[in-house]
Amino acid sequence: MPEFSTTQLEAVQNLLTQYPEGRQKSAILPLLHMAQQTFGGYLSVDTMNYVATLLGMQPVEVYEVATFYTMFHLTPVGTYVLEVCRTGPCALAGAEDTLERIESVLGIKDGETTPDGMFTLKTVECLASCGSAPVIQVGERYVEQVTPDRVPALIDQLRAGGCP
Amino acid sequence: MSQSILLAGVARDASHSVVPLDRYEAIGGYQAWRHALSHCTPDDVIQAVKDSGLRGRGGAGFPTGTKWGFLDRRTDKPRYLVCNADESEPGTFKDRYLMEKVPHRLLEGVMVSAYALGVHTAYIYIRGELMWLKHQLDKAIAEATHAGYLGDRILGSDYSLRVVVHPGGGAYICGEESALLESLEGKRGNPRQKPPFPAVSGLYGCPTVINNVESLASVPWIVLNGGAAYRQLGVGNSTGTKLISASGHINRPGVYEVVMGLSVQEFIESDDYCGGVRKGRSLKAVIPGGSSVPVLPAHLALRTAAGEPRLLTYESLADGGFVSGSMLGSGGFIVMDDTTCMVRNTWNFSRFYHHESCGQCSPCREGTGWLERVLHRLEHGHGTPDDIDLLVDITKKIEGNTICTFGDAASWPVASAVRHFRGEFEYHAYHPDRVASRHHPIVTERTVV
Numbered sequence: 001m002p003e004f005s006t007t008q009l010e011a012v013q014n015l016l017t018q019y020p021e022g023r024q025k026s027a028i029l030p031l032l033h034m035a036q037q038t039f040g041g042y043l044s045v046d047t048m049n050y051v052a053t054l055l056g057m058q059p060v061e062v063y064e065v066a067t068f069y070t071m072f073h074l075t076p077v078g079t080y081v082l083e084v085c086r087t088g089p090c091a092l093a094g095a096e097d098t099l100e101r102i103e104s105v106l107g108i109k110d111g112e113t114t115p116d117g118m119f120t121l122k123t124v125e126c127l128a129s130c131g132s133a134p135v136i137q138v139g140e141r142y143v144e145q146v147t148p149d150r151v152p153a154l155i156d157q158l159r160a161g162g163c164p
Numbered sequence: 165m166s167q168s169i170l171l172a173g174v175a176r177d178a179s180h181s182v183v184p185l186d187r188y189e190a191i192g193g194y195q196a197w198r199h200a201l202s203h204c205t206p207d208d209v210i211q212a213v214k215d216s217g218l219r220g221r222g223g224a225g226f227p228t229g230t231k232w233g234f235l236d237r238r239t240d241k242p243r244y245l246v247c248n249a250d251e252s253e254p255g256t257f258k259d260r261y262l263m264e265k266v267p268h269r270l271l272e273g274v275m276v277s278a279y280a281l282g283v284h285t286a287y288i289y290i291r292g293e294l295m296w297l298k299h300q301l302d303k304a305i306a307e308a309t310h311a312g313y314l315g316d317r318i319l320g321s322d323y324s325l326r327v328v329v330h331p332g333g334g335a336y337i338c339g340e341e342s343a344l345l346e347s348l349e350g351k352r353g354n355p356r357q358k359p360p361f362p363a364v365s366g367l368y369g370c371p372t373v374i375n376n377v378e379s380l381a382s383v384p385w386i387v388l389n390g391g392a393a394y395r396q397l398g399v400g401n402s403t404g405t406k407l408i409s410a411s412g413h414i415n416r417p418g419v420y421e422v423v424m425g426l427s428v429q430e431f432i433e434s435d436d437y438c439g440g441v442r443k444g445r446s447l448k449a450v451i452p453g454g455s456s457v458p459v460l461p462a463h464l465a466l467r468t469a470a471g472e473p474r475l476l477t478y479e480s481l482a483d484g485g486f487v488s489g490s491m492l493g494s495g496g497f498i499v500m501d502d503t504t505c506m507v508r509n510t511w512n513f514s515r516f517y518h519h520e521s522c523g524q525c526s527p528c529r530e531g532t533g534w535l536e537r538v539l540h541r542l543e544h545g546h547g548t549p550d551d552i553d554l555l556v557d558i559t560k561k562i563e564g565n566t567i568c569t570f571g572d573a574a575s576w577p578v579a580s581a582v583r584h585f586r587g588e589f590e591y592h593a594y595h596p597d598r599v600a601s602r603h604h605p606i607v608t609e610r611t612v613v
Binding site for chain 1: 255334411412496508
C-alpha cells in the first residue's frame with residue numbers, strides 16, 4: 001500500500017481546509033496529482049485506493065474521476081513523459097513533423113515507452129501554447145517552439161538528466 | 165488606437181518575466197481594491213460593471229454585470245465566485261499570458277468582484293497542465309495576503325476573503341461552467357442541465373458566479389476609472405479592450421490587447437500585431453475566436469458580405485450570421501495561409517472534439533466520432549463524394565441536441581469548412597488517390613462536375 005510521508009500528510013490536511021466542511025471530495029484532483037507524482041508517475045489501483053481512504057470515498061468514485069481526466073496515467077510510464085500537442089495551431093506549425101522526429105529518434109510510437117524505461121511518448125490536445133507552437137509538455141514544464149531539428153538535443157539533454 | 169488595461173506594465177520583449185507585487189503597486193496596482201473597500205458599496209461596483217458594458221471574455225460574450233445581477237441574494241447560503249482559468253480552447257492562450265505576466269491583476273479583479281458579490285471564498289480553477297502557473301498564483305496570493313490585501317478584515321474593513329487556486333486534471337469540457345463546478349466538487353466534468361443556473365444553485369448547491377480570467381482582470385480598471393470611461397473605448401456594444409491570442413501562419417504570433425473595433429486587416433498586417441502572413445504568402449482562412457467558431461475564408465475574414473471592413477467586435481465578426489460571419493468568441497485568432505489543407509485542418513479539430521466529448525449526450529458522443537472518422541477517410545484518400553453531405557447531416561444532428569454547447573462547438577467548424585471550402589472537400593472525395601499523402605497538393609476549385 002502506498003503511503004505519503006508525514007510532511008505530505010500535513011499538506012493533505014492543509015489542502016482539505018481549502019474546501020467547506022464535508023466537501024473534502026473537492027480535493028480529489030489536487031490529491032491525484034500529488035499521488036501520481038509521488039508514486040511512480042502513474043496511478044495504480046493501490047494508489048487510487050489509498051486516495052479513496054484519505055478522502056473517505058469509495059474506491060470506485062476515485063476510479064471514475066481518475067479515468068475521466070487525461071493528465072492521469074493509469075499504466076506505468078517512463079521517467080519522462082513527452083506530451084506532444086498536435087491540435088490545430090501546433091499542427092499548422094509543424095507538430096506532425098516534430099512527432100515523427102521524436103518517434104524516429106526514440107524508436108517508439110505514440111503511447112509507447114522506450115525499453116530502458118526513460119521515455120513515454122504521448123500525443124495530447126491543445127496545451128494553450130499556440131503562439132509558441134509546436135509545444136511539448138515534459139512533467140510540469142512546457143518546451144516551446146520544438147521544431148524537428150531541436151528534437152535530438154532535447155532528448156539528449158533529458159537523457160543526461162537536465163531540464164529542458 | 166492603443167490602450168493598455170489588462171497588459172499595462174507588461175514588457176513585450178521579456179518572454180518569461182512576471183510583474184512582481186511591488187512593481188504592480190508602483191503602476192497603480194491594488195488602487196482599485198483600496199478604492200472599492202473605502203469608497204464603494206458592493207452595489208456601486210456592480211453598477212460600474214453594468215455601466216461599462218463589459219461582456220464575458222471566455223467566449224460567450226454575455227454581459228458580466230447582468231450575470232452578476234442574477235446572483236441569488238435571498239438565501240442564507242454562502243455565495244461563491246469561481247474564476248474560470250481552464251483555458252483550453254484551441255488557439256486561445258490569452259488567460260495563460262495574463263496570469264503568467266500579471267498574476268496580481270487577476271487577483272485584484274477577483275478581490276473587487278468578490279467584494280461586489282458578497283463572496284468570502286473565491287476559487288480560481290486553472291487547467292492542470294498549467295501547474296507552474298498555479299504555483300505562481302499561489303505565491304502571488306501569499307504576497308497579497310502578507311501585504312494585507314487578502315485575509316480577515318482586509319485593509320481595516322469588515323470584509324474578509326480567501327482565494328484558493330484549484331487545478332483541473334486535463335479536460336476541455338471543464339471550461340464549460342457547469343462542468344467546471346462538477347469538477348471542482350470532485351466529480352467527472354459532466355455539464356449540468358440548466359436550469360437551475362449557477363447563480364441560483366452552483367458550487368455545492370450555493371449561488372455562484374463564474375467569470376473568465378480576462379473578464380475579472382478588467383474589473384479593477386472599471387472601478388477606478390468608471391464604467392463610462394470603459395464604455396468610451398470600443399464600438400457600440402463591444403466595449404473596452406480585448407486580448408487576442410494570434411497563432412498560425414503569421415510573422416508575430418502572440419497575445420495582443422486591442423481596443424474593440426480594430427479592423428481584422430490591420431490586426432493581421434500591422435507590425436504592431438501579427439506582422440502579416442509568414443513568408444509573404446497569401447491569406448487563406450481565419451478562425452477568429454477559437455476553434456469552435458466558424459472558419460472564414462480570407463475575403464470574408466477581411467470584409468463582411470456587404471463589403472464593410474470586418475472589425476474585431478462581437479457584432480462585426482458575427483455579421484452575416486453563420487452564412488458569411490463567425491464570432492469573436494475567446495479571441496483565439498488562428499491564421500492559415502494558402503499552404504493549408506482545409507480538410508486536414510478540419511479533421512484535426514474534429515479529432516480534438518471527439519477526444520474531448522464528455523460522453524454524456526449520445527448525439528455528441530457518437531456524432532463527434534462520426535465526424536472524425538468521415539473527415540479522416542476524406543483526408544487520407546478513402547472518402548467518397550457522399551461523405552461531404554454526410555458531414556453536414558451529422559453536424560445538424562448534433563447541433564442543438566445536447567445538454568451543453570460543446571455539441572454546437574464541435575459542429576460549427578465542420579459545417580463552416582464545408583460551406584466555404586466545398587471545392588477542396590470535393591477534390592478529396594473525387595481524387596482520393598491524389599490526397600493519400602500528407603503532403604498532397606492543395607486544390608481549392610471545383611475540379612469535377
